[in-house]
Amino acid sequence: MKVKYILTLALASALAFGATSVSAAVKEGQDYKVLSGAEASSKPIVHEFFSYHCGACYSFEPMIQKWKKNDRPEGVKFEQVPLYMSRAPHLTYAFYVAEALDVSDKVHPAIFHEWHAEKNVLSTKDSLIPIFKKAGVSEEDFEKAYTSFGVNSKVQYAKKLARDLKIIKTPTVIVNKKYEVTSYNNLNELLGTFALENTK
Template sequence: MIKLFSAMLLSLLIPLTATAAQYSDGNGYTTIKNPVRTSDPSKVEVTEIFWYGCPHCFSLEPITQAWKKNIPDDVDFQYLPAVFGRSWLAHAKAYYVADLLGVTDKIHTPLFNAIHVDRRNLNSEDALASFFTEQGVSEEAFRKQYDSFAVNSRLSQADAKIRAYGARGVPGIIVNGKYLVSAETAQGNNNIYKVVDFLIEKERQ
């Protein structure tokens, strides 16, 4: 009986051990050299660094949306627009304008679709003002925020965070300010949130 119990216990432990060993630093994710403080230490923070003009970010977006539907209470998800080039700035501003106006749900996915499906050029304030108006946001409200102190402050904070993360491309997922997951480290967009889930559990422990 003792031998039988030991064999049963071992059979249960083997899958767990295999799962735990599935990912490691350099295999699935990279560890950030100097961890970055999160906004809420009581939760595991998951941050997606993105750019609306990035086709890989566009491909990841439906996967992100599906994953977000089942976010546990102890996980805090955030978007972080990157500005790795001059043409990225207008899109980052658009995200923060939407966030400040409380219309992110109206703007976020439609803006991705407008750029990548409809092939619209939305790289200027005027073009984005027209787009926001189409989504039911007043042009006056959009323009009031576009070059505001609040938007520019958030841009500066985002740039500082991204530099601290050591991120050099998009999309990238930061887990709890400690780990960076990308399509490259995870071997494809479809695996990104599998690694993220693994790291969330790692942080819980």
């Protein structure tokens, strides 16, 4: 697991220095692997499974957000999915609460920052309240959204999707619900032309 963690950080660092231009041609076994028994989605979609406590995810976050803002083709949908963990369910809920209250742009990076830059381990639901308050959300609104049917449905969706795609580590990037990215060297190509051309 430690080796995978170091490798992921190395790949993320490579991406930061422009390694996406190494080659336009992506190869199975080198840049991606096909998920066993999976059927491609009918429309291009990229899922990034992450966890707020994951150091590699924290390093990868600026790169994936840069791709989303500057390089994502119009026809490719992007969806971040927090990997549900039974010992820290509040982190998955936090992601969807922020989404429901339209403060993801403030809360999402703030949670990462608190955990990794400030070394503030957000171990309980209540530890998240100050972050939401800074984003302009009252404790009452936070609690209401946290226990809402909509947020709970999204959490269940995240759990099912991770289970269906057999996600066991983070970050994991899946293209069209069938192809797992194994190298970031050609990330723009994988999440762009490859995604567009490899649907059902």
